[in-house]
Amino acid sequence: MKNIAVIGTGYVGLVTGTCFAETGNNVICVDIDKEKVERLKNGEVPIYEPHLDVLFERNIKQKRLQFTTDLASAIKDAEIIFLALPTPPGEDGSADLSYVLGVAKDLGKLITEYKVIIDKSTVPVGTADKVTAAIKAETDVPFAVVSNPEFLREGYAVDDFMNPDRVIIGTEDEKAKIVMKELYQPFIRDGHPLIFMDEKSAELTKYAANAFLATKITFMNEVANFCEIVGADVDKVREGMGSDTRIGHRFLYPGIGFGGSCFPKDVSALMKSGLDNNFDFSIIDAVLNVNKKQRIKLLDKILDYFGDIKGKKFALWGLSFKPDTDDIREAPALYLIDELINRGAEVVAFDPEGMDNVKKLLGDKISYVENQYDALDGADALLIATEWSVFKNPDFNLIKSKLNSPVIFDGRNIFNLSDIQEKGVYYSSIGRQTILPKV
Ligand SMILES: NC(=O)C1=CN([C@@H]2O[C@H](COP(=O)(O)OP(=O)(O)OC[C@H]3O[C@@H](n4cnc5c(N)ncnc54)[C@H](O)[C@@H]3O)[C@@H](O)[C@H]2O)C=CC1
Ligand SMILES: O=C(O)[C@H]1O[C@H](OP(=O)(O)OP(=O)(O)OC[C@H]2O[C@@H](n3ccc(=O)[nH]c3=O)[C@H](O)[C@@H]2O)[C@H](O)[C@@H](O)[C@@H]1O
Incomplete structure (x- = not known):
């Protein structure tokens, strides 16, 4: 059992904290977002991530998982401190390290005994040295900085974390190596190693x-x-x-x-x-x-088919950047929407989990429906941007009855070409023959 603080309780921090609690550790997750911490304290998972809720509830109940906005109290008894902070792109494409280095400075002011400070955020080569320098500028207390990049995928985060292909540990601090080995021991299986290396190699591996x-x-x-x-x-x-x-x-x-x-x-x-x-x-x-x-590949196909799309109405199935997540960051659907509305077209969208996030971003620039079939009413074509399971076996008769004409542009190749031939639709997908409705 170890006392762990996780700083930053987003997709990575919350999964990391919950999974380490699940393996018997005491975990406290810190976030500056007061509203998020309030929801977490009330037992609410603030993101959509399959299978996280069961582990989350169990570990809260067993008091191994807690949440706070107070960094100082969170790290007081923690031997291990994870940084799971954002590293968003700066204007020039470089990773913005202000969150990571800001917290490193804070830690330098707060630590009073040896801590293993682990960077789980995705950061450029050399960041461990910068984190070390930022802490050292504030304190003489000994500490180790470890680079431990995360490889989980959204939508599969719990399984990826609990059963990793490998765990990368970048450190040359012998004491930290032992701590990390003990911490990750429950996750290591035959053929799925714990790989030790220097910090820079670990950073670049990610x-x-x-x-x-x-x-x-x-x-x-x-x-x-x-x-x-x-x-x-x-x-x-x-x-x-x-x-x-x-x-x-x-x-x-x-x-x-x-x-x-x-x-x-x-x-x-x-x-x-x-x-x-x-x-x-x-x-x-x-x-x-x-x-x-490629993100606007469907637009080329749509323009080839319709010519001018001013005043055309498109039903859009799928907004999230991939299925099984509510995450819409850099979602190809958003780029497609932009191109369509810039050309005077109307978009009616449905997504099983991503609509709230898109509403916050785009407001009434597009319309939203609660049922995938409602998007089709009077639309000139159906566009598919995310391969959610619920789209994969639809009622084609209903689709045809609602669309102005039976036209589908599929950006994720969700239908078999042999099956779609019988459906009586115009079907254009990626890298495959276009199917014309049988006459
Ligand atoms: N999302 C993913 O699937 C993966 C992300 N990563 C990396 O992990 C890092 C974190 O990514 P996400 O979890 O997706 O980000 P996120 O944006 O979901 O979460 C970051 C959290 O940090 C909090 N935060 C910001 N400043 C803070 C501070 N000073 N103190 C405490 N909390 C603070 C934010 O409020 C937010 O809740 C990034 O470097 C990302 O590249 C790595 C592997 C997978
Ligand atoms: O660093 C990260 O944050 C994570 O980034 C990706 O995970 P994630 O972004 O959650 O999603 P993926 O499943 O990798 O998909 C990424 C994008 O590639 C697209 N993709 C994926 C696979 C494929 O065959 N084709 C394809 O177009 C998806 O639609 C999606 O837009 C990596 O797979 C994770 O290992 C990594 O930890």
């Missing part, structure tokens, strides 16, 4: 992993675009490629680009890190450029 996955997706998006030109089927190509165990099937799904709070910002930050070190990350540059175009 960016390199995200950039590689973003590159893999982007490569497939380009292959899909080429499939459309030469008449190949990206589903077949994907299956054929993925069957090579050196390539693997995962993260080969083409679509309307990668979004979310991490890939776009982390790929940009790695690019900026390169530039800061006079290193030209040309592959990353290409990934960012291709993804920018």
Whole structure:
């Protein structure tokens, strides 16, 4: 059992805190957002993350999980302090370290005994040194700074955290290594190691992993675009490629680009890190450029089909950047909406979890409905931007009866081409043949 403080109680902090409580530790989560802490104290999970609620409730009940806005009291008895703070993109694409370094300074003023301070935020190479310097500027008390990047995915966060492929520990402090080994021991299984390395390598591992996955997706998006030109089927190509165990099937799904709070910002930050070190990350540059175009790929198809879209009405299924999350940060749907409304079209949207967040961002620029089929009334086409399960087996007769004409643009390839042929719709997807309604 260890006493742990987690600073920053967002997607990563809350999952980290809850999962460490689940493995028997005493955890206190800190956040500056008073309203969020109030909700957490009232037993409410403020984000949509499947399976988190069960662990959250159990550990609160057993008093292993607490919440506060008071940093000083939270860290007083904690031997281990996690930083799960935002590192949003600055104007130049670099990671904004003000949250992390601000809290590091505060910690320097507050600590009175040895602490292991662990950076879980995604940060550029060299940040551990900056955190160390920020704390040292305030205190002579001994401490260790560890880089322990997080690899969880939203929507699968609890499972990813509880059963990680690997845990990366970047530190050269021997005492901290022992603390980290004990802490993570419950999560380690055969073939899923705890990997120790220096801080810089740990920091770069995180960016390199995200950039590689973003590159893999982007490569497939380009292959899909080429499939459309030469008449190949990206589903077949994907299956054929993925069957090579050196390539693997995962993260080969083409679509309307990668979004979310991490890939776009982390790929940009790695690019900026390169530039800061006079290193030209040309592959990353290409990934960012291709993804920018891919995010509005459906627009090209819509314009090809309709020509002018002024006054047209579009039903949009899916707003979140991927299914099983309410997170809309850098969601491709938002870029598509922007292009549509700038051209005078109307958008009626439905998303199972993301609508409240979009309402806060876009207000009445678009309309919202509580049922996916209500979006279709009098619409000129259905657009699919997120592959939520609830969209995958719809009532096609109802879709056809509500749309002005049976036209579907699918940015996530959620229907099998062989199935859709029988449905009597015009169906355009990514990297596959366009299906015309049978006459
Ligand atoms: N969201 C994800 O799936 C993953 C995120 N990451 C990284 O983890 C870090 C955190 O990301 P998220 O959890 O998504 O961010 P988030 O925005 O959901 O949560 C950050 C939290 O920190 C709080 N905060 C800000 N300043 C604070 C302060 N001075 N003291 C206490 N709390 C403060 C905010 O109020 C917010 O609740 C980022 O570096 C991100 O790149 C890494 C892996 C996965
Ligand atoms: O650093 C982070 O924050 C996290 O970023 C991603 O996780 P996440 O953003 O939650 O979502 P992913 O499932 O990776 O999807 C990211 C984007 O890529 C897209 N994607 C994913 C897979 C695929 O085959 N095709 C594809 O277009 C998704 O639609 C989504 O927009 C990584 O997968 C996590 O390992 C990492 O911890």
